[in-house]
Amino acid sequence: MSRVPKMKEWSAIAQRTAAASDGPxxxxxxxxxxxxxxxxxxVPVLLRDGRIAAIGEGAVADASTRAVDARGCWLIPGLVDLCARFREPGQTHKASFATETRAAQAGGIAHVVIPPDTQPVIDTPAMLIRLQRIAQQHGGVTVHGLAALTKDLKGEALAELSALKAAGAVGASNAYGPMPDSRIARRALEYAKGLNLTVHVFAQDMALAAGGCAHEGPVATRLGLAPIPVAAEVASLRFWISLVEDTGARVHFCRLSTARGAELIESARSRGLPVSADVAAHQLHLTDADVDGFDPLCHVIPPLRSTADRDALRAAVKSGVIDAICSDHQPHEADAKINPFPMTEPGISALETLLPLSLALVHEGWLTPLQALARLTSAPATIAGIDGGRIAVGQAADLVLVDPEARWVLHRDRMYSAGGNSPFIGRRLHGRVLRTFHAGREVFTASRG
Structure with missing residues (x-):
């Protein structure tokens, strides 16, 4: 059973946290x-009136100041997650803003970008405003929406991008929706460029993917699983990069999974094209070998790839070819993962493991602390055009205290997300969020033990 508080308990938690967090x-x-x-x-850091008031010598306490001794801890910017689904509206049997906001706070996440494939789709200003109002009812995490690139994500007619941007959209995407007409795709980029709007592209050729569910390789062959070849990602990347060459539009490629994909991004950037990329944290640790035994918790799209692909993705994160690490959070109810592997719903509940999985790359020597944190904070903030991911005087006090040496085991009954669908349950993780501040207010404090 999941330890998820009832609505009255959420209200009590919020009131206690607010009371404890008032004042500098x-x-x-x-x-x-x-x-x-x-x-x-x-150095000391002073928070006052929701902002960072001083860093270093000017950060001094008075009688009204609450002091926090953070010896042995890191103080980092609140994380910026470029892709997380909170399942509301439309799929509240899986999760809701109440549960997933709390999971984000526990994961040290200050800003979340929501893809447009909610139900209904975010293809009108009214739908985006509805999402924002739901988010504001809970607070503690700043939620940003991506506009649907086409109406109902069908790839047939462009959505109201200008009106959606005016309503607050930080980018546009067709999510997993088809884009069968290359003319529509080109017009979408031209339209987005005129609006100075970044287009977020999930690069997978649907014809080549052909409804597959696993990486094309020995594991899928042995298990008899329909494969998704590397070419599905590569072909889509080549198509969209060619349109970037023609239009000059800014495109962000979401959740890369292959070595060849990273090579294409590096080549495009070397030619000065305005492209960026991210990778889901689980792709930097798991491989198609983890699918062996038909583990439904490892059913993700794009699929887990080979060890060589995983290591190439890590190298691309280190070099900065891949700008950002995201959670690709997709919580599911238990029934979504109990069918035969191809019939289970893909996705991982990942908000609470985003930071520790990224810090694992520091402990393994792949990244420096600043490199890892850049991929989680300042770089994704730049991609989304969000004023966040920084520690500076005058900046909103979205901060996280982290014990970088803490070792802990992820237990299902201790997760805050309503979705328990994580392949990392039972695994020992490295690095833990102790406190999360949002606009200077302490919204999360880790329990003892």
Whole structure:
């Protein structure tokens, strides 16, 4: 059974947190890491009126200040997650803003970008405003919406991108929707460029993917699973990059999964094309070998690839070819993962593992602390055009205290997300969020033990 508080309990939690967080806060003895500026030093930080009031010598307490001794901890910007589904509206049997907001806070996430494939689709300003109002009812995490690139994500007619941007959309995407007409795709990029709007593209050729569910390789062959070849990602990337060459539109490629895909992004960037890319955290750890035994918790789209692909993705994250690491959070109810592997719903509940999985790359020597944090904070903030992911005087006090050495085991009954569909349940993770501040208010404090 999931430990998910009832609505009355959520209200009580919010009231207790608000009461404990009013007034200025002085965080002492933490190692302050700001990847946007490269700052890395042990200095005090003062939070007042929802913002960072002082860093270093000017950060002093008075009688009204609550002091937090953070010796041995890191103080980092709140994470910016470029792809997370909260399942509301439309699929509240899986999760809701109440549960997933709390999971995001527990994961140290300050900003979340929601794809447009809610139910109904975010293809009108009214739907985007509805999403924003739902988010505001819960607070503690800043939620941003992507506009649907085409009406109802069908790839047949362009959505109201200008009106959606005016309503607050931080980009546009067709999510998993088809784009069978290349003329529509080109017009969409031309339209987006005129609006200075980034288009988020999930690169997978639907004809080549052909409804597959696993990486094309020995594991899928042995298990008899329909394959998704590397070419499905590569062909789509080549198509969209060619349109970027023609239009000059800014395109962000979401959730890369292959070495060849990373090579194409590197080539495009070397030619000065305005492209960026992200990868889901689980793709940096799991491979198609984890699918062996038909583990439904490892059913994801794009599929888990080979060890060589995983290591190439890690190298691309290190070099900056892949700008950002996202959660690709997709919570599911238990029934969604109990059918035979091809019939289960793809996706991982991933908000609470985004930071520790990224910090694992630091402990394994792949990334420096500032490199890892840049991929989680300042880089995704830049991609989404969000004012966040930084520690600076005057900046909103969206901050996270992290114990980088803490080792802990992910237990299903201790997850805040309503979805327990994580292949990392039972695994020992490295690095843990202790406190999360959003606009200077302490919205999450880790329980003891």
């Amino acid at each position: 806060v002085l965080i002492r003895n933490a190692r302050v890491l700001d990847p946007a500026s490269g700052f890395d030093a042990v």
